Amino acid sequence: MKERYDFKEIEGKWQKYWEAENLYTVPDFSQRPKYYCLEMFPYPSGKLHMGHVRNYSIGDVVARFKTMKGYNVLHPMGWDAFGLPAENAAIKHGNMHPAEWTIDNIDTMREQLKQLGISYDWNREIATCHPGYYKWTQWLFLQLYKHGLAYKKKAAVNWCPSCATVLANEQVKEGSCERCKTIVEKRELEQWFFRITNYADRLLDDIKLLEGWPEKVKIMQENWIGRSEGAEIHFPIEGLEESFTVFTTRPDTVYGVTYMVLAPEHPLVEKIIDDKPQAAEIREFVNNVRNLSEIARTATDAEKIGLFTGGYCINPMNGEKVPILVANYVLLEYGTGAVMGVPAHDQRDFEFARKYNLPIRIVIQPDGPDLDPDTMAEAYSGDGKMVNSGPFNGTPKEEGIKAVINYLEEKKLGRGVVNFRLRDWLISRQRYWGAPIPMIYCPQCGVVPVPEQDLPVLLPGNVEFKPTGRSPLADSPDFVNTTCPECGKPARRETDTMDTFMCSSFYYYRYTSPRDENAVWDREKVNGWLPVDQYIGGVEHAILHLLYSRFFTKFLYDVGLIKNIEPFTNLLTQGMVLKDGAKMSKSKGNVVSPEEIVATYGADTARLFILFAAPPERDLEWSDQGVEGCYRFLHRVWRLVAPMSEELLKAPSGFDGKPAGVNREMRRLTHATIKKVTEDTGNRFNFNTAVSAIMELVNGLYQYKELPETDRDPAVMREAVEHLLILLAPFAPHITEELWAGIGHRDSIHRQPWPEYDPEAIIEDEITIVVQLNGKVRERVLVPADITPDKMKELVLAQPRVQNMIEGKQVVKVIPVPGKLVNIVVK
Ligand SMILES: [Zn+2]
Numbered sequence: 033m034k035e036r037y038d039f040k041e042i043e044g045k046w047q048k049y050w051e052a053e054n055l056y057t058v059p060d061f062s063q064r065p066k067y068y069c070l071e072m073f074p075y076p077s078g079k080l081h082m083g084h085v086r087n088y089s090i091g092d093v094v095a096r097f098k099t100m101k102g103y104n105v106l107h108p109m110g111w112d113a114f115g116l117p118a119e120n121a122a123i124k125h126g127n128m129h130p131a132e133w134t135i136d137n138i139d140t141m142r143e144q145l146k147q148l149g150i151s152y153d154w155n156r157e158i159a160t161c162h163p164g165y166y167k168w169t170q171w172l173f174l175q176l177y178k179h180g181l182a183y184k185k186k187a188a189v190n191w192c193p194s195c196a197t198v199l200a201n202e203q204v205k206e207g208s209c210e211r212c213k214t215i216v217e218k219r220e221l222e223q224w225f226f227r228i229t230n231y232a233d234r235l236l237d238d239i240k241l242l243e244g245w246p247e248k249v250k251i252m253q254e255n256w257i258g259r260s261e262g263a264e265i266h267f268p269i270e271g272l273e274e275s276f277t278v279f280t281t282r283p284d285t286v287y288g289v290t291y292m293v294l295a296p297e298h299p300l301v302e303k304i305i306d307d308k309p310q311a312a313e314i315r316e317f318v319n320n321v322r323n324l325s326e327i328a329r330t331a332t333d334a335e336k337i338g339l340f341t342g343g344y345c346i347n348p349m350n351g352e353k354v355p356i357l358v359a360n361y362v363l364l365e366y367g368t369g370a371v372m373g374v375p376a377h378d379q380r381d382f383e384f385a386r387k388y389n390l391p392i393r394i395v396i397q398p399d400g401p402d403l404d405p406d407t408m409a410e411a412y413s414g415d416g417k418m419v420n421s422g423p424f425n426g427t428p429k430e431e432g433i434k435a436v437i438n439y440l441e442e443k444k445l446g447r448g449v450v451n452f453r454l455r456d457w458l459i460s461r462q463r464y465w466g467a468p469i470p471m472i473y474c475p476q477c478g479v480v481p482v483p484e485q486d487l488p489v490l491l492p493g494n495v496e497f498k499p500t501g502r503s504p505l506a507d508s509p510d511f512v513n514t515t516c517p518e519c520g521k522p523a524r525r526e527t528d529t530m531d532t533f534m535c536s537s538f539y540y541y542r543y544t545s546p547r548d549e550n551a552v553w554d555r556e557k558v559n560g561w562l563p564v565d566q567y568i569g570g571v572e573h574a575i576l577h578l579l580y581s582r583f584f585t586k587f588l589y590d591v592g593l594i595k596n597i598e599p600f601t602n603l604l605t606q607g608m609v610l611k612d613g614a615k616m617s618k619s620k621g622n623v624v625s626p627e628e629i630v631a632t633y634g635a636d637t638a639r640l641f642i643l644f645a646a647p648p649e650r651d652l653e654w655s656d657q658g659v660e661g662c663y664r665f666l667h668r669v670w671r672l673v674a675p676m677s678e679e680l681l682k683a684p685s686g687f688d689g690k691p692a693g694v695n696r697e698m699r700r701l702t703h704a705t706i707k708k709v710t711e712d713t714g715n716r717f718n719f720n721t722a723v724s725a726i727m728e729l730v731n732g733l734y735q736y737k738e739l740p741e742t743d744r745d746p747a748v749m750r751e752a753v754e755h756l757l758i759l760l761a762p763f764a765p766h767i768t769e770e771l772w773a774g775i776g777h778r779d780s781i782h783r784q785p786w787p788e789y790d791p792e793a794i795i796e797d798e799i800t801i802v803v804q805l806n807g808k809v810r811e812r813v814l815v816p817a818d819i820t821p822d823k824m825k826e827l828v829l830a831q832p833r834v835q836n837m838i839e840g841k842q843v844v845k846v847i848p849v850p851g852k853l854v855n856i857v858v859k
């Protein structure tokens with residue numbers, strides 16, 4: 033073998049070999065148990081960044097490890113290829129088509145992934161912008177439509193004037209467009225929605241099934257769904273034949289209402305102020321508030337501004353007149369657009385009441401000193417008994433909630449309800465580069481779905497991309513004009529395209545049947561592979577992508593297309609890659625390009641550094657010295673193994689008798705390393721500690737190699753080196769493959785079974801026990817591992833330091849605990 037480690041030669045050579053041998057092609061059906069290892073597929077934005085390299089290196093170790101552990105591992109890769117950047121790039125570059133831009137990027141990134149030596153089954157590659165894929169995106173839209181889960185309505189939407197598109201609430205960050213940072217406006221548009229709210233209860237309940245998910249992600253999902261139990265109460269408006277409804281989680285405090293707040297956009301505001309002197313002032317206020325984003329209005333530190341409308345409503349419980357205000361912090365989209373003000377028992381209401389000098393009335397009195405509305409410093413939301421509440425006086429809080437709901441329902445003044453924060457999923461996009469929504473508008477038949485056999489509805493090739501506020505598809509007569517599938521007369525196509533979150537909600541099912549033209553997937557295959565055993569990706573997808581995927585999964589289950597009710601059994605959210613303490617970004621100028629690292633040090637070094645520098649969930653601080661260190665380590669492995677290859681080739685593979693002395697020590701280190709790497713890699717994903725254990729094994733091997741040849745056992749050496757290579761193989765697949773071949777193996781190292789450690793070999797000859805004096809640890813003593821309790825006592829008491837300890841005292845008892853300690857009880 034060559035004297036020097038030459039990654040350039042090795043890496044290309046083995047990548048070609050693996051491809052030629054179809055090493056990573058996985059059969060759909062196998063005697064081996066299945067394991068589905070999945071990394072979130074990337075948006076083909078140009079080139080891989082370090083975050084990608086981290087994501088895929090982690091996934092690759094898991095996939096390779098599980099394969100060696102005897103699983104049939106599905107490890108696919110594809111492209112989340114529709115979306116705005118392609119279209120924006122096309123606009124920017126004038127004559128470039130989004131498809132061209134996207135496919136170029138895919139080619140570049142695929143090549144980069146191959147250079148990293150990631151073990152993907154490329155036969156299963158998918159791209160969501162390919163008609164063979166989006167045919168099924170459209171087909172699934174039709175299934176949702178058929179089941180009443182896709183519908184169209186006019187809605188105020190978040191509009192980014194710069195991107196000229198609708199944004200989901202989730203894509204609005206602090207009032208601005210997530211992509212371009214422009215302040216988001218509101219617009220009324222006819223939009224397609226998915227009725228995800230029908231699944232709110234199940235999406236929430238089934239979070240408890242997600243035992244393999246990080247706690248923080250589950251909490252984020254729970255908060256996003258936002259279930260709250262309470263009551264709707266109707267409040268009639270004085271002098272009008274109208275009433276409005278409020279939702280409250282605390283119907284037990286309804287006697288404490290001292291004011292009422294409506295959202296400025298509430299449809300009744302205009303009727304209430306119509307004949308009031310305040311009308312002009314309120315109208316101006318309403319207009320101002322309308323233009324503010326939801327986030328700006330509801331931020332906890334935003335100033336809460338309210339105005340009296342001049343109107344009153346009637347508290348249905350006690351007939352009291354309650355003043356009606358409008359305020360910036362109440363939104364029409366959430367709840368009912370009306371909030372009852374109970375300042376004594378709600379902190380936001382309390383602050384608002386203090387600011388505007390509104391009355392505060394105690395209706396829940398805790399045990400202990402009475403609350404005093406004039407002096408209390410904050411609202412009281414704890415337990416207590418109802419007071420000032422007519423017939424309910426004396427009822428404890430929890431009981432009171434139920435009692436008031438019963439009363440409201442009996443008198444038809446309101447009802448108990450469950451409210452969710454989750455809204456329906458807005459999927460319409462007025463952009464070109466997405467899957468066209470497969471619907472047709474006929475003047476006679478109305479809204480008609482495209483027949484399934486006519487799918488896919490293809491994107492037209494030649495369109496202007498200039499953002500105008502309506503879909504570019506609307507300007508393509510060839511696309512728009514069609515015939516009605518029902519009556520055959522001229523009709524128009526829907527011109528909106530689908531949110532790309534739709535494409536990514538089912539891609540992991542499609543990997544099981546990536547080229548199937550007749551069905552979205554083969555049932556037997558999908559049920560054989562799913563659910564995904566390990567999903568790996570960034571925490572930025574903790575809410576939307578995962579929630580939408582869970583929604584799709586439940587729908588697909590309901591219609592019998594799959595058998596699993598949750599898509600991802602285990603989830604790992606990897607940390608960010610930082611440099612100088614900040615996330616790598618072009619604007620900060622702290623980007624390290626994977627290309628450069630791979631060109632300078634090779635893929636094995638890049639992977640090893642990424643896996644060694646931090647545990648997967650934590651952020652990883654980039655360190656040039658760290659990269660150098662990993663590069664030196666791989667050289668060290670090379671220099672250890674390569675010169676010995678001849679010697680190792682001749683070494684026997686079994687042992688004559690039991691190795692003893694230094695040979696036993698070497699074996700102990702080998703097997704202790706197998707145990708540690710197996711546990712760290714398999715159970716805990718602590719790749720960093722697994723790698724450092726491998727580094728210690730290399731150190732031990734160097735020391736062992738220095739021993740006189742007569743002391744060393746060639747079989748022990750061979751066992752140690754072979755296991756070193758196998759343990760390192762998932763982390764550094766190329767160098768290990770080369771050295772493996774160099775010591776005489778013909779079969780790929782990546783097809784070797786993962787080794788089991790020999791429990792006999794890891795037993796240490798000597799162990800450390802502690803000496804306690806009256807239960808307190810005082811000393812540590814090295815004893816033979818197989819020592820008897822009596823010998824333990826004898827040996828401990830013979831220690832000079834122990835003798836000093838007990839000098840002049842009376843030894844009452846000596847209690848040996850084998851393998852652990854000896855306790856000496858003295859008086
Ligand atoms: Zn924008």
Ligand SMILES: [Zn+2]
Pocket residue numbers: 474475476477478516517518519520521523
């Ligand atoms: Zn028709």
